[in-house]
Amino acid sequence: MSLIKVVEVSKSYEGGDGVVQALTNINLEINEGEFLALMGPSGSGKSTLLSILGGLNSPTTGKLIIDGIDVYALASERLADFRHEYVGFVFQQYQLIPYLTALENVMLPLAITSRTGREQRDMAQTVLDKVGLGSKSLRLPNQLSGGEQNRVAIARAIVNRPSLIFADEPTGSLDSKTAKELLELFQALNQDGLTIIMVTHNRENLEWVSRAVYIRDGVLSQIPQ
Amino acid sequence: MRLTNIALQNIRRRKMRSALLMLSVIIGVASIIFLYSTTQAMQEDVANKLDQFGSNILILPDSGQSLTFGGITVEAPTQIKELDMSLIPLMQTIKNKETLATIAPKLLANTNLKGREILLLGVDFSQEFKLKKWWKVDGLSKNQLPSAGEVILGSDVALALGLSPNQTVTIKGQDFKVAGIIQSTGSSENDQAVFMDLTVLQKLTKRPNAISLIETAALCYTCPIEEITQQLSAKLPGTKVTALMSTLESRDDTVSKFNLFARSVSLILFLASGLVITMTMKSSVEERTREIGILRAIGFRKRHIIQIVLAEAGWLSLLGGLLGYILGMGMAVSFGSDLMKAQVHIPWQPDLLMYALSASLIIGLTASFYPAWKGSRLDPTESLRYL
Numbered sequence: 001m002s003l004i005k006v007v008e009v010s011k012s013y014e015g016g017d018g019v020v021q022a023l024t025n026i027n028l029e030i031n032e033g034e035f036l037a038l039m040g041p042s043g044s045g046k047s048t049l050l051s052i053l054g055g056l057n058s059p060t061t062g063k064l065i066i067d068g069i070d071v072y073a074l075a076s077e078r079l080a081d082f083r084h085e086y087v088g089f090v091f092q093q094y095q096l097i098p099y100l101t102a103l104e105n106v107m108l109p110l111a112i113t114s115r116t117g118r119e120q121r122d123m124a125q126t127v128l129d130k131v132g133l134g135s136k137s138l139r140l141p142n143q144l145s146g147g148e149q150n151r152v153a154i155a156r157a158i159v160n161r162p163s164l165i166f167a168d169e170p171t172g173s174l175d176s177k178t179a180k181e182l183l184e185l186f187q188a189l190n191q192d193g194l195t196i197i198m199v200t201h202n203r204e205n206l207e208w209v210s211r212a213v214y215i216r217d218g219v220l221s222q223i224p225q
Numbered sequence: 226m227r228l229t230n231i232a233l234q235n236i237r238r239r240k241m242r243s244a245l246l247m248l249s250v251i252i253g254v255a256s257i258i259f260l261y262s263t264t265q266a267m268q269e270d271v272a273n274k275l276d277q278f279g280s281n282i283l284i285l286p287d288s289g290q291s292l293t294f295g296g297i298t299v300e301a302p303t304q305i306k307e308l309d310m311s312l313i314p315l316m317q318t319i320k321n322k323e324t325l326a327t328i329a330p331k332l333l334a335n336t337n338l339k340g341r342e343i344l345l346l347g348v349d350f351s352q353e354f355k356l357k358k359w360w361k362v363d364g365l366s367k368n369q370l371p372s373a374g375e376v377i378l379g380s381d382v383a384l385a386l387g388l389s390p391n392q393t394v395t396i397k398g399q400d401f402k403v404a405g406i407i408q409s410t411g412s413s414e415n416d417q418a419v420f421m422d423l424t425v426l427q428k429l430t431k432r433p434n435a436i437s438l439i440e441t442a443a444l445c446y447t448c449p450i451e452e453i454t455q456q457l458s459a460k461l462p463g464t465k466v467t468a469l470m471s472t473l474e475s476r477d478d479t480v481s482k483f484n485l486f487a488r489s490v491s492l493i494l495f496l497a498s499g500l501v502i503t504m505t506m507k508s509s510v511e512e513r514t515r516e517i518g519i520l521r522a523i524g525f526r527k528r529h530i531i532q533i534v535l536a537e538a539g540w541l542s543l544l545g546g547l548l549g550y551i552l553g554m555g556m557a558v559s560f561g562s563d564l565m566k567a568q569v570h571i572p573w574q575p576d577l578l579m580y581a582l583s584a585s586l587i588i589g590l591t592a593s594f595y596p597a598w599k600g601s602r603l604d605p606t607e608s609l610r611y612l
């Protein structure tokens with residue numbers, strides 16, 4: 001069943017040398033429970049497509065339908081609510097808040113819910129346990145390794161039980177052992193029912209995903225399995 | 226975790242930046258509190274000094290006519306209804322007796338010297354010199370008072386009679402030494418009169434205990450003159466107690482100008498503090514662009530971002546307001562009076578704490594609103610440099 005439907009999406013923006021066409025007429029359907037890889041070289045438009053899929057960056061033309069909702073037809077604050085309810089992000093540089101502990105970082109998406117402090121704490125601790133960082137929950141981000149920070153970012157992405165996880169080059173700055181552990185974690189989450197869309201330029205990661213698409217110069221093509 | 230916790234954690238873990246923001250509030254509030262307290266004390270001090278600079282209440286017989294003295298005239302003593310010395314201790318029994326800084330009784334009489342009609346004024350020299358602080362008397366050293374056998378002359382009288390200090394003048398058959406001559410004051414009651422000891426004139430005119438009028442300097446800053454005149458009227462039957470409105474208006478004018486100056490400086494400080502807080506909050510929000518991007522990306526609404534920034538500003542402003550109050554009030558109480566050379570004691574004013582907290586909160590929130598609003602409108606993609 002199709003969870004995400006990308007219809008004729010194009011994105012252009014003003015660059016230093018005039019208008020840059022980042023994406024051209026993208027059409028894509030992603031099923032619920034898929035683990036999709038967005039492949040492509042640097043500057044191909046894969047991160048732009050990911051930000052559009054995540055409701056962060058409106059396309060110049062085209063539509064994004066997620067779970068039957070025309071995402072970019074939503075007003076700004078409803079779009080924020082949509083992101084909160086449906087989407088979990090794992091950013092390229094982890095993007096943790098430096099003055100909050102691992103536990104507090106994970107609790108962030110819950111801070112704007114009606115859950116009590118204890119409920120929030122329990123939920124955050126549970127997901128930290130799940131990503132293997134239960135014992136380091138009171139550490140600040142700068143007291144954690146890159147791989148551990150990445151796991152905190154994943155915990156933060158899943159704590160609110162979203163339908164979708166968007167991960168932008170999550171293994172980009174990790175050694176091969178840590179990268180493998182992380183992909184195993186993603187695979188486990190996917191097996192739990194989460195739909196995951198991961199941007200990567202590493203072909204080795206393809207063995208972990210259920211499907212991959214390739215972007216070059218803003219144009220999408222399927223990669224046969 | 227609540228939004229306020231995020232703000233508190235930010236304050237707690239980014240101590241230097243939080244301290245800088247709070248410092249701007251502390252300096253602003255402390256300056257305003259210090260300035261307000263000391264200028265209040267200065268106003269009271271200036272008002273008191275102006276009140277002592279000449280009389281502001283005149284006590285006259287209920288009816289009477291006569292010789293001219295500051296608008297009062299005295300004719301033959303027999304026709305004048307007079308006051309007597311027993312009124313002086315009665316004046317000290319009014320409710321606001323501590324406001325009566327100077328009580329200067331006077332006996333007015335006339336005499337003929339070298340063919341000229343001259344006004345004689347019997348005064349209590351110690352009180353008179355307190356009242357007439359602008360007098361410059363040639364022949365008398367500072368703080369020296371004439372004795373019972375001495376007189377001082379107004380400049381016009383001295384000139385007309387050709388008298389100078391240490392010469393002798395005969396008044397109603399008694400010789401007096403000229404102790405000094407008052408430099409011209411521009412007012413006829415000072416320049417055209419002979420001043421002598423009150424009891425001596427009472428004996429010379431055979432009017433023991435008699436006085437013609439009482440000039441009083443009341444400190445009206447804390448107690449309105451109308452109240453003092455009413456209290457005096459009630460205690461002194463058969464008298465007419467009059468407030469000298471021109472003196473009061475002049476005093477009020479000076480004090481209100483002073484007040485206006487203090488308020489203007491406070492307003493400037495208030496605006497300067499607001500500007501500093503705005504700039505600090507603006508740079509703080511700009512510093513946190515990436516963080517705001519993260520929060521927006523994970524579903525925080527614009528109002529959530531505004532709430533976090535304002536909560537942070539609110540906490541720091543309240544704490545800054547409290548510390549600013551303690552610092553400003555402490556400085557004012559400790560050395561405000563000495564610094565301003567004011568003779569009024571500055572007490573701790575707990576009521577100012579509420580004003581300090583409210584003002585710092587208002588200034589903190591107002592100054593932070595624009596940076597907060599601007600921060601909330603940041604594009605999450607741009608904030609994260611996502612593209």
